[in-house]
Amino acid sequence: MTEAVTTPNPFEPPPQQPASAGAPDGAGGRITAGDVRDGAAITLVVGVAGVLLGLLWVWLAPRAQYVSNGEAVFLRNTESEARIGADAVFLLLSVGLGLLSGALVFLWRRRGGVPQVVGLGAGSCLAALLGWRTGLWLGPTQDVAAAALKAGKGVPFDAPLQLLAHGVLLGWPMAALALHLALTALWAPHDPAPAAPDGPYPPPHVHGGGPVPPAAPEPPQP
Numbered sequence: 001m002t003e004a005v006t007t008p009n010p011f012e013p014p015p016q017q018p019a020s021a022g023a024p025d026g027a028g029g030r031i032t033a034g035d036v037r038d039g040a041a042i043t044l045v046v047g048v049a050g051v052l053l054g055l056l057w058v059w060l061a062p063r064a065q066y067v068s069n070g071e072a073v074f075l076r077n078t079e080s081e082a083r084i085g086a087d088a089v090f091l092l093l094s095v096g097l098g099l100l101s102g103a104l105v106f107l108w109r110r111r112g113g114v115p116q117v118v119g120l121g122a123g124s125c126l127a128a129l130l131g132w133r134t135g136l137w138l139g140p141t142q143d144v145a146a147a148a149l150k151a152g153k154g155v156p157f158d159a160p161l162q163l164l165a166h167g168v169l170l171g172w173p174m175a176a177l178a179l180h181l182a183l184t185a186l187w188a189p190h191d192p193a194p195a196a197p198d199g200p201y202p203p204p205h206v207h208g209g210g211p212v213p214p215a216a217p218e219p220p221q222p
Helices: 033-048 050-060 082-108 114-138 144-151 166-187
Strands: 065-068 073-075
Touching: 033 050, 033 082, 033 114, 050 082, 050 114, 065 144, 073 144, 082 114, 082 166, 114 166
Parallel strands: none
Antiparallel strands: 065 073
């Protein structure tokens, strides 16, 4: 008895593969409401951490000193590098806190995602600005004339904290985003590769303007 041979239809699309059960949440580029909440939480927490930057800056930054002659205010030591040192301390603190925040955000949400990256970037910018303004507020008064009058003629007093190079405000966001993206690229879970479809599916061929007829069955063996 001749056994029928089934020839696959070259024009029939391959069967759909079931979705992998091990794919992480948010696979396929979908952004969920939970991802948006995580991004907002990251922005808030990282931004508030800028207060710590301001406190450390006031504590560690070198202080320049002014002195008054009764008519004008001058730097006590014109060769002092304290004003440049304040910028350097702010930058180093910002980079350190940026690396810390980038690592903590990655450890909290290893899968990554656009909302987390946006939240980290926005929170880092807010933290740098908040740290700067906190340092100015907690440091020596910005009213130099009043401070000179209070100190008296010939008595040195601390100059207010200043950032001579405002580009150092980018230290926190650049360090945080660079580390977070590097950790995500190295150790974040990735979507599994799609499985190959079962069975051969030869490409369709054109023969005389119509489909290729199915192959004839093999003759029975004697």
